[in-house]
Amino acid sequence: MEPVxxxxxxxxxxxxxxxxxxSSSLPLTRRLYRALRDWVQSGRLxxxxxxxxxxxxxxxxxxxxxxxxxxxxxxVAEGFLEARPGAGTYVADLPFSHLEAPxxxxxxxxxxxxxxxxxxxxxxxxxxxxxxxxxxxxxxVPALDRFPDELWQRLLRRHRRxxxxxxxxxxxxxGVPALREALCDYLRLSRSVRxxxxxxxxxxxxxxxxxxxxxxxxxxGEAVWMEEPGYGGARACFEASGLSLVPAPVDDEGLNPARVxxxxxxxxxIYLTPSHQYPCGVTMSLARRLALLEAAEAHGAWxxxxxxxxxxxxxxxxxxxxxxxxxxxxxxxxxxLSKVLYPGLRLGYLVLPAPLVEPFRRANARLHREAxxxxxxxxxxxxxxxxxxRHVRRMRECYRQRQALLxxxxxxxxxxxxxxxxxxxxxxxxxxLDDPAHEAALVERGEAAGITLxxxxxxxxxxxxxxxxxxxxxxxxxxxxxxxxxxxxxxxxARVDGVDRRN
Ligand SMILES: Cc1ncc(COP(=O)(O)O)c(C=O)c1O
Numbered sequence: 257m258e259p260v261x262x263x264x265x266x267x268x269x270x271x272x273x274x275x276x277x278x279s280s281s282l283p284l285t286r287r288l289y290r291a292l293r294d295w296v297q298s299g300r301l302x303x304x305x306x307x308x309x310x311x312x313x314x315x316x317x318x319x320x321x322x323x324x325x326x327x328x329x330x331x332v333a334e335g336f337l338e339a340r341p342g343a344g345t346y347v348a349d350l351p352f353s354h355l356e357a358p359x360x361x362x363x364x365x366x367x368x369x370x371x372x373x374x375x376x377x378x379x380x381x382x383x384x385x386x387x388x389x390x391x392x393x394x395x396x397v398p399a400l401d402r403f404p405d406e407l408w409q410r411l412l413r414r415h416r417r418x419x420x421x422x423x424x425x426x427x428x429x430x431g432v433p434a435l436r437e438a439l440c441d442y443l444r445l446s447r448s449v450r451x452x453x454x455x456x457x458x459x460x461x462x463x464x465x466x467x468x469x470x471x472x473x474x475x476x477g478e479a480v481w482m483e484e485p486g487y488g489g490a491r492a493c494f495e496a497s498g499l500s501l502v503p504a505p506v507d508d509e510g511l512n513p514a515r516v517x518x519x520x521x522x523x524x525x526i527y528l529t530p531s532h533q534y535p536c537g538v539t540m541s542l543a544r545r546l547a548l549l550e551a552a553e554a555h556g557a558w559x560x561x562x563x564x565x566x567x568x569x570x571x572x573x574x575x576x577x578x579x580x581x582x583x584x585x586x587x588x589x590x591x592x593l594s595k596v597l598y599p600g601l602r603l604g605y606l607v608l609p610a611p612l613v614e615p616f617r618r619a620n621a622r623l624h625r626e627a628x629x630x631x632x633x634x635x636x637x638x639x640x641x642x643x644x645x646r647h648v649r650r651m652r653e654c655y656r657q658r659q660a661l662l663x664x665x666x667x668x669x670x671x672x673x674x675x676x677x678x679x680x681x682x683x684x685x686x687x688x689l690d691d692p693a694h695e696a697a698l699v700e701r702g703e704a705a706g707i708t709l710x711x712x713x714x715x716x717x718x719x720x721x722x723x724x725x726x727x728x729x730x731x732x733x734x735x736x737x738x739x740x741x742x743x744x745x746x747x748x749x750a751r752v753d754g755v756d757r758r759n
Pocket of ligand 1: 396562603
């Protein structure tokens with residue numbers, strides 16, 4: 257049996273109830289006494305834990321109060337429990353309770369082996385290491401310390417207070433109407449997305465949206481074109497739904513539909529990041545957008561447009577979303593608040609073509625349930641009252657400066673041949689390398705120096721990927737950008753000098 261309590265014995269009644277429900281010829285008092293004594297001795301009932309009153313235990317166990325009192329009195333008399341007049345009964349502070357507890361935990365673990373499904377094993381391979389990341393340079397992490405938390409907490413409190421009782425229930429309405437309207441206004445104006453509030457389905461992050469799309473629109477074994485290199489999170493969702501992933505090469509105009517390898521059958525889905533390709537950073541050209549729309553039409557495929565960070569453009573004019581290009585486009589637009597606000601918020605949204613609205617809303621409510629209505633309402637006000645656009649402007653400026661800082665720190669390396677991506681947008685830069693062994697060595701040495709260097713080759717589905725480093729700067733404080741950037745520049749120079757000396 258699992259440990260019963262820590263400092264409080266809130267669930268003791270349930271635990272003792274299970275003991276009494278087992279068949280035994282012993283009297284009730286004896287069985288209560290034994291169970292409590294064993295749990296004190298083994299440390300499951302922690303020293304100092306306060307027991308519920310005898311009256312409450314008797315009521316919860318459906319036995320006479322004297323039955324409980326007799327057992328407790330005996331344990332007090334033997335020193336296992338301590339009666340504090342006027343304060344209740346407590347587990348005594350006994351040395352053996354600490355000594356015996358670990359012995360139990362180190363005994364042979366009887367849990368069944370973790371035999372995962374083949375899908376589970378594939379998913380795990382796509383899930384990376386369990387370890388966390390360092391402050392520099394994890395990709396995709398926003399400036400968490402710059403979030404206007406006080407204002408946000410105020411809005412949250414207000415909307416929690418006002419939340420109608422109906423919001424405590426199961427619902428299937430696609431999200432809070434005020435948020436869907438606010439998102440629609442924002443998307444129509446800032447991203448040229450064609451949408452009405454009914455088309456917006458609020459989900460718990462883009463990932464959940466990808467999973468829902470995969471399950472609703474493609475059957476196991478059907479093909480999905482994925483940008484190569486591309487976003488591993490989306491890949492994991494499609495993989496977990498049993499789809500067959502087809503790498504679609506990306507060049508400096510974005511995904512090229514003409515270069516997708518043949519022999520995989522018509523795709524059911526085409527996933528891409530046209531505004532700011534992840535991780536290479538290119539913006540898809542108009543010619544390619546039109547070619548892609550045509551290819552999707554010809555194959556009867558749905559396009560999944562992941563517009564994850566297009567708010568952050570520096571200098572360049574914003575590029576309209578692919579979804580808005582034509583009237584009847586077969587595009588599902590996916591947005592997330594993980595980059596503009598923060599990932600722990602777990603909010604994202606889909607803008608669905610009209611025929612998919614009702615099926616997706618119902619399936620989402622069935623599969624994942626709708627969640628966090630007061631948070632959605634607070635976000636609706638955050639957007640409608642202009643806080644959102646203000647925050648985006650502030651973060652755009654912050655990230656522009658952080659990118660400049662990273663470039664400054666890397667300048668000595670750039671002067672000696674290190675090539676960086678253009679960085680016209682987004683939250684990371686790519687440093688291109690030409691040797692896979694160099695990539696691996698830098699990643700390993702970076703880890704030892706407390707720096708996360710994400711290998712570009714890891715963003716490829718098919719080996720060998722092009723070597724490089726993906727350097728997220730948005731969520732890294734200025735001092736750390738300088739420290740880690742200088743470290744990387746020195747590592748580059750040391751290699752160049754070493755190579756030069758050898759030549
Ligand atoms: C390309 C891309 N799309 C979407 C997301 C956001 O996913 P979510 O909304 O589930 O946090 C990320 C986050 O890392 C991303 O990098």
